Amino acid sequence: MTQLNSARISRFAPKTETRSTTLRSWDDLNYDVLLDIIKRVPWYYRLYVVCLVSKSWLSAVLDSLSNPGVINLKILDSPELEQHLHNRYFRFLKHMLDIKPADSWSSLILGDNLLLSHQYAYIAKRTLSLRKLVIPCSVGKEFAFIEAAFRHWKKLRRVQCPVWLIRLYPRNFRRVKSLRLFGVVDDDAAIAVRDKCHQLKQLRLISCALSVNALSIILDGHKELELLDTRHSLCFQLQNDWFVWVIKICGVE
Structure with missing residues (x-):
């Protein structure tokens, strides 16, 4: 009788599924x-x-941290990445630069929130094949932070930077095809653009102060520019060691 009851119970009892207990790794x-x-x-x-x-x-x-091939430091400007996290972010960026080949990086975009000069130098030593560099206009005349790094980048093709960098490191601009400058373009700077930017095709003078002769000097060496943009720039003449603004250029190409 007991066996019969057991058989009936087992007949109506729900069947339990056998589940795998294998652990999977993250x-x-x-x-x-x-x-x-x-x-x-x-x-x-x-x-x-x-x-x-x-x-x-x-x-x-x-x-x-960034898209493939791009080091985008504008992320430091994001409110999502608070100021106290910047050093932590750089530690991870440093680790990534250490483990990946130096030719993995083609572009570097700086933000308004800047790192220290030795941190940029560290980045530069591991991005020797850099092709594109963007320095924001907000740095103004304060570009000393990038000097130690800039001398390492000799394969640049597209650059946005303050004018003084082309005067300090003219050899680094020999392969540049697209150039965006901001700052004071006096005759000496114009000569550097004319004589050192051998492959220049596009020139944008953004928020620049131009000497009266600057454009003619540049065009003397680059008569076949595909693009010349001087919007938001000014011409000036030097008189008694003071800059006197005389002409405002709007939309001249």
């Missing part, structure tokens, strides 16, 4: 999916928590 997650997830994580947790989960998560955190 590293098994599809990397593209992982990277997309991590890009949505706030910076604080990304730099202090997520990076500790596994090697693949650390790698994804590093790849989330």
Whole structure:
């Protein structure tokens, strides 16, 4: 009787499924999916928590710093990356520069919030094949922070920078094809553009103060420019060691 009851009970008892108890590693997650997830994580947790989960998560955190081939330091201007996180961010950037080949980077874009000069020098030594450099106009005359780094970049093709850099490091501009300058373009600076920028095709003088002869000097050596943009620039003449503004140029190309 007992056996019969047991048989009836087993007949109507729900069948339990056998589930796998195999543990899966975080590293098994599809990397593209992982990277997309991590890009949505706030910076604080990304730099202090997520990076500790596994090697693949650390790698994804590093790849989330910038797009492939681009070091975009404008992220330092973002309110999402608070000031106290900037040094932590640079530590991760430094680690990424150390583990990837030097020719992995083609572009460097600086933001208004600047790093220290030795940090830019560190970046420069590991980006010797840099092709594009963008320095914001907000730096004005305060460009000493980039001098130690700039001398390493000799393969540049597209540059936005203060005028003084072309006077200090004219050899670094020999391969530049697209140039955006801001600052004071006097006769000496114009001569540097004329004589050193051998492959120049596009020249944009943004927020520049031009000497009266600057444009004629530049065009004397670059008669076949594809683009010359002097909007938002001024012409001046030097009189008694003071700059006297005499002409405002608007939309001359």
